[in-house]
Amino acid sequence: MSSLEKRALLALWSMCPVYCVYFVIQIGLPYLQPTMLERIGCLAVVASIHAMAYVVGLLVIKRHEAGEPLLEDERDRAIDGRATRTAYFVMLTGLIVVGMVMPFNNNGWKLVNSALLFIVLAETVRYALILIGYRSPRLAH
């Protein structure tokens, strides 16, 4: 498994479960009437768990890769470039929805959570496409 593939898998595993839990909580939160501080605390906890899981995983990967002479080459860059181009359009869609459409009808935490959702979606698409890229039958440079 290449370095980029390992990092993509780590990013998906560290990000998706915690943000799934976060968005499920956000759906239920309006019924709980949380304060601003509780909302910020919830986001901080989720972001911290994500960061810790990613950093620990990254340290483990770096330790295993210590003797590798080369970690990335033209194939990795081609796969990464293709995945990033697709994820860019997800992010662009999110920007239009959150920044140009939603402000007419929504405000506050709805905008914050929608922006966060599109960031997580774009990242998920990118990492998923990287993993698919390594398993696709043919990829020309």
Place this chain on the structure above:
Amino acid sequence: MSNEVKLLRFLAQDMTQAELGKRVGLTRQTIAAIEQGRYSPSLDVAFRIAHVFGKGIDDVFHWQPGGDDRSAD
């Protein structure tokens, strides 16, 4: 596009994928993908691989018209 990289490695005193990768600036995984026909390298890398084995590029890589190659771009 097919290639003779695996055969040429074997003929070059059983050169490992990692060793070939190191000499041409690719990872071992990419050399494996090239051998299995899952990745078509850039022209520059194709020339470098051919150079390592002391062959011409068309002795190492073969292209058939009507193949199912598709670009990453």
